[in-house]
Amino acid sequence: MKKMVSISEKEVEHIAWLAKITLSEEEKKLFTEQFNTILEYFRIIDELETEGTPPTFNVQNLENVFREDIVEPSLSREYSLKNASKKEKGYVKASRII
Amino acid sequence: MSKKITSVVVFSKEEFAEDVVIGLEVHCQLTNLRTKLFCGCSSEYRGEQPNTHLCPICLGMPGSLPVANRKSVDDAMMVALALKSEIAERSLFFRKNYYYPDMPKNFQITQYDQAGGIPIASGGEVSIQVNHENKQIRIRRIQLEEDPAKLVHLGSIDTSPYTLVDYNRAGIALLEIITEPDLKSSKEARVFLQKLRSILEHLGVSDGKLEGAMRCDANISIKKGNRVEIKNISSFKEVEKALNFEIARQRAMNSRGLKVEMETRHWDDVKRVTISLRTKEAEHDYRYFPEPDLVPVEISKEKIAKISQIIPELPDARLDRFVKLYKIPSYDAGVLTSDKAMADFFEECIKLYPDAKTISNWMMTDLLRWLHEKDIEIKEAKVTPQHLVEMIKLIDDGTISGKIAKSVLPEILNTGKTPSEIVTEKGLLRIASRKDIELLADRVLIENPKAVQDAAVDEKAIHYLIGQLMKLTKGKADPQLANQIIKEKLKKQSKSN
Numbered sequence: 001m002k003k004m005v006s007i008s009e010k011e012v013e014h015i016a017w018l019a020k021i022t023l024s025e026e027e028k029k030l031f032t033e034q035f036n037t038i039l040e041y042f043r044i045i046d047e048l049e050t051e052g053t054p055p056t057f058n059v060q061n062l063e064n065v066f067r068e069d070i071v072e073p074s075l076s077r078e079y080s081l082k083n084a085s086k087k088e089k090g091y092v093k094a095s096r097i098i
Numbered sequence: 099m100s101k102k103i104t105s106v107v108v109f110s111k112e113e114f115a116e117d118v119v120i121g122l123e124v125h126c127q128l129t130n131l132r133t134k135l136f137c138g139c140s141s142e143y144r145g146e147q148p149n150t151h152l153c154p155i156c157l158g159m160p161g162s163l164p165v166a167n168r169k170s171v172d173d174a175m176m177v178a179l180a181l182k183s184e185i186a187e188r189s190l191f192f193r194k195n196y197y198y199p200d201m202p203k204n205f206q207i208t209q210y211d212q213a214g215g216i217p218i219a220s221g222g223e224v225s226i227q228v229n230h231e232n233k234q235i236r237i238r239r240i241q242l243e244e245d246p247a248k249l250v251h252l253g254s255i256d257t258s259p260y261t262l263v264d265y266n267r268a269g270i271a272l273l274e275i276i277t278e279p280d281l282k283s284s285k286e287a288r289v290f291l292q293k294l295r296s297i298l299e300h301l302g303v304s305d306g307k308l309e310g311a312m313r314c315d316a317n318i319s320i321k322k323g324n325r326v327e328i329k330n331i332s333s334f335k336e337v338e339k340a341l342n343f344e345i346a347r348q349r350a351m352n353s354r355g356l357k358v359e360m361e362t363r364h365w366d367d368v369k370r371v372t373i374s375l376r377t378k379e380a381e382h383d384y385r386y387f388p389e390p391d392l393v394p395v396e397i398s399k400e401k402i403a404k405i406s407q408i409i410p411e412l413p414d415a416r417l418d419r420f421v422k423l424y425k426i427p428s429y430d431a432g433v434l435t436s437d438k439a440m441a442d443f444f445e446e447c448i449k450l451y452p453d454a455k456t457i458s459n460w461m462m463t464d465l466l467r468w469l470h471e472k473d474i475e476i477k478e479a480k481v482t483p484q485h486l487v488e489m490i491k492l493i494d495d496g497t498i499s500g501k502i503a504k505s506v507l508p509e510i511l512n513t514g515k516t517p518s519e520i521v522t523e524k525g526l527l528r529i530a531s532r533k534d535i536e537l538l539a540d541r542v543l544i545e546n547p548k549a550v551q552d553a554a555v556d557e558k559a560i561h562y563l564i565g566q567l568m569k570l571t572k573g574k575a576d577p578q579l580a581n582q583i584i585k586e587k588l589k590k591q592s593k594s595n
């Protein structure tokens with residue numbers, strides 16, 4: 001099969017930016033390669049004939065599963081904020097986002 | 099993300115502009131729900147300590163499973179029917195992925211109209227009345243989604259050193275109502291939002307008076323230029339200001355020969371400007387995909403028929419009823435029904451005082467003017483239907499003059515005291531006692547010897563003295579009696595001289 005490069009290093013940089021992470025030059029190279037390998041698998045799946053087959057969005061074959069509008073107890077604040085690295089006056093502290 | 103403050107442009111108010119195209123994305127909290135959209139955490143987050151309404155589901159903990167609130171679907175159906183939207187037989191929830199701290203899960207559960215997504219309802223319209231003309235504003239789609247967290251900034255978002263996040267609001271049920279770009283001015287946008295809010299309040303699904311219960315984003319372009327999206331318009335009162343600013347900014351750019359960029363801007367309600375977000379995100383960066391933890395919502399024709407039966411009287415029907423039943427002008431009925439609280443106030447008054455025309459006149463003129471002046475809504479003012487009716491009755495029985503009543507009304511709005519209390523406290527009772535007026539007339543004559551002298555030869559001096567007496571009583575003296583008494587006293591004095 002012809003090897004097509006569809007993800008460039010530039011796109012990997014953009015995805016890293018979206019995920020708010022910083023990548024080293026080696027990591028960028030590594031991920032570019034891995035992303036393309038993953039996409040190769042999808043290309044194989046793409047070759048299947050799916051004309052006339054409705055897309056599957058849900059594998060459980062269920063619909064209309066609801067809960068009633070009844071209040072249940074929430075967690076304590078101490079517990080909820082256990083994983084937050086920065087806190088102030090009961091709030092989670094984050095970088096300014098705009 | 100970097101940002102840039104635009105130079106301040108002159109604030110101009112535009113009534114009409116054929117080249118302005120505005121579309122809105124309105125976010126309405128379903129405030130009649132007691133719990134969040136996908137978990138049992140209480141939705142009563144206002145006034146609560148931050149981060150106390152959280153559970154593994156709305157925090158997005160691994161292994162937690164969201165389940166949709168049944169009533170949220172009923173609410174969405176009611177709104178869809180009221181807006182003449184078509185309800186989807188089968189709709190799906192999608193994940194919108196992004197890394198802002200306003201969603202602990204790093205995605206928002208919403209609905210989508212692309213990539214196989216189906217929102218709960220599509221199409222529809224809302225009729226509005228602007229400058230006495232009717233206009234239809236088309237609805238593109240309606241979707242159910244989660245509200246993100248509330249972000250707290252120190253002062254302006256532009257200068258705040260960091261962001262504080264309260265997740266209590268994250269996961270609250272929101273209905274997003276998206277219009278077609280049918281609005282032509284900031285005024286039309288405001289009127290549309292008012293009408294939409296009135297519809298939602300008549301349905302009883304969303305209380306727009308609650309802080310942050312209704313917010314919107316606006317898409318705006320002028321002269322077929324690029325479309326600019328304004329985010330973070332936190333209340334309907336802010337919409338007109340944000341749009342006016344943006345129209346003026348784009349016009350100023352055009353007049354200087356500069357191109358308006360296609361971009362997303364943020365409405366800074368502290369500085370009252372829009373700020374470029376310089377976002378590098380495109381629609382496909384949200385990587386929408388079907389939410390695997392939630393099953394499709396299927397709505398049968400029978401279910402739709404059942405919900406249609408519980409739709410209450412809506413603003414348009416109420417307007418027609420007001421015109422027919424109370425014989426008030428259509429315009430007045432339109433204004434009164436544009437706010438459910440206002441329409442309810444009107445009908446409460448009529449129960450106590452059947453002259454609808456008088457009630458409507460007081461509401462349409464003085465009451466609205468004072469509410470506008472104080473920039474408050476009728477629910478925020480301390481005036482009740484009982485107050486207004488009592489005041490009108492005081493005029494009817496001659497206790498106060500109509501002129502005095504006009505000064506009593508703002509006093510009621512401010513203090514919540516009854517009209518009788520205010521009249522007594524401020525001594526506003528009409529002075530109709532001959533003895534009282536005679537005493538005051540004596541004082542006027544003593545204080546104005548020159549006018550008394552002139553009065554013998556100059557009619558104008560007599561009027562001056564009567565005027566002084568009215569001034570002394572702050573307009574409360576019975577005018578006829580004041581006139582009569584001054585003339586009598588002048589006659590007596592000239593005889594004795």
Ligand SMILES: [Zn+2]
Nearest residue numbers: 137139153156
């Ligand atoms: Zn929760």
